[in-house]
Amino acid sequence: NAGVTQTPKFQVLKTGQSMTLQCAQDMNHNSMYWYRQDPGMGLRLIYYSASEGTTDKGEVPNGYNVSRLNKREFSLRLESAAPSQTSVYFCASSEQSGGYYGYTFGSGTRLTVV
């Protein structure tokens, strides 16, 4: 049981380049999320997908797009990378039972934009 798998683990981009961060979960969770973590700022929600076929903006969506390809996969795309997007990106998924949401996080992607 792999949980939440993110690829790649590390990436360096030049300003203006594009890339897609991949995320897949094997727990049959309905909801998936993309967060970014910057020093001293905790994790901030970029986009989320409550269920297959739906996506919505979080706290910091500008400069990003997402695709919920199927129930398992939720990708994050940077169309034109900027140095301000240098961060560690985490994908997560959650299950809901009553009011309880159980979250599982991937191991993160460390992105540097130069």
Place this chain on the structure above:
Amino acid sequence: GIQVEQSPPDLILQEGANSTLRCNFSDSVNNLQWFHQNPWGQLINLFYIPSGTKQNGRLSATTVATERYSLLYISSSQTTDSGVYFCAAHRSGNTGKLIFGQGTTLQVKP
């Protein structure tokens, strides 16, 4: 939206000491969780605690929902407790969008 604030921002302990981390939230929430991020960056869920008290080994947590705060207690700290502790919350019906606090960085010295 809700705001989540944690204190202290940094904490240094000697091994064996006890500590209390605090989380204040600005609105009524029905999902308050504590996470530990280890020095390798992995986030692990510690507690789901919208109200009441829970214990897991040397760690325990208490949430007083009516007063909008939660406490995480670490007893007899060990070097493996080092890392960043986050609390996170969301409101009912908010499709699980967790809002995180800025974290408490804990260093336990041998």
